[in-house]
Amino acid sequence: MPNVKPSTVLGRQLGDELRRFRDAAGLTTAAAADVLDCTKGKISRIENGHVPVRTPDLIALMQAYGVNDPAARERLAALARRANRRRREGWWHDYSSMLSDSYRDQIEMEAICDGIRTYQVQLVPGLLQTAEYGRAVTVASRTWKTAEEIDRFVDVRLARQERLTGGTPLDYWAVLSESALRQEVGGSAVMRAQLEHLASMAERSNVTVQVLPFSRGAYSGMFGPYLLLSFPQMASLDLVLTEAPTGNIWIEGELEVARYRALFDDARMAALPPTDSLELIHRIAKEYRE
Known part of the structure; x- marks a missing residue:
């Protein structure tokens, strides 16, 4: 797409x-x-x-x-x-009947922002998911019932990923808890492929992935998950999207957004450097081969 x-x-x-x-x-x-x-x-x-x-x-x-x-x-x-x-001519409007307002807003904002910083606790973020991993997450959510609905929702997620690989890719920085790498979603084969894909994406020049290992213990930035979207004109346009089972919430107040910037900075400082994170991802991926 x-x-x-x-x-x-x-x-x-x-x-x-x-x-x-x-x-x-x-x-x-x-x-x-x-x-x-x-x-x-x-x-x-x-x-x-x-x-x-x-x-x-x-x-x-x-x-x-x-x-x-x-x-x-x-x-x-x-x-x-x-x-x-x-x-209304955006590709996502072909799926408007099955997308919530907040998810459609998220896709629209992804289309025009120039950077995303995200902290994820339990799952690999959507823009870095494989189709099989995304399908397993979608099935587990119990939101979609039929195979056709699940297929279409996974198609939306895959289409969103072109913001990382298209002609003008956005800058993407993800900090993941180690639990996101060890929560077995879809079985060992799916997890192995997912972590290999995550490692491959982390090698792109516009993508940074850091892992927060269990050994780090408690830290001030361990609240999530959330996405911080930035825009080219000015920082005051930045938005935060917090994810919840009952619906995503947009946060746009300057002081609140600044607080999330500080939380993300704390998380990335506590996380392993990108090179060490990549080594850990490869090491855990090998565990799923056994």
Whole structure:
């Protein structure tokens, strides 16, 4: 499946227009955030074309910014309609009937971010999973019942992985607890292939994998799992996605995101260096051959 990014050109055009009107009205991003009852980070993502603008939000912003000219209001509304239509052309919308809103949001954000840092406790992260490992995880989740549903969900996971290998691969840094390497998912053959694949991916220039061995004991960064997504414009656009059985949660407050950055830094500092981590992955993979 091709690595198709949603076009954000129209979104950036709309964001530029909204920023210009906000500046003309003398309002800060904090004031605009109050209008939508959201964070400053969301306003920044709107103005940088990273998230779609819902019609009620657009109307509220235009009113707050004093955009009263009918032609200007229609121009902004037309831009929003076209930008949102372009976003709906992402490959993942072929699977929209089976994807939760939070998972679809995750895929959209993966498509436009330039870096992901993740800490995983129990499982190999989705972007580094083999098809067989991903299938075993999907079956165990009991979310999907039929073989067709399971196949389609695994297809989505594999399509997401092109963000690591496509034309403009993102920078990916994963810190994994040793338990993720030893939790036998799908049987020994599946685990052996998974760890060999993990080691292969860790040798890519845009992928860093570190392992936190059991011998490290307790440390301040051992809370997870989570993903920290970064964007090229500014750190204030960064997002955190925490994973939970009842649904994933987005965190966008600057102070909260900064806390997760600190947690990740603690985790990577406590983990084995990449070279030593790769040696440990190979060593555990050999154990599954026995």
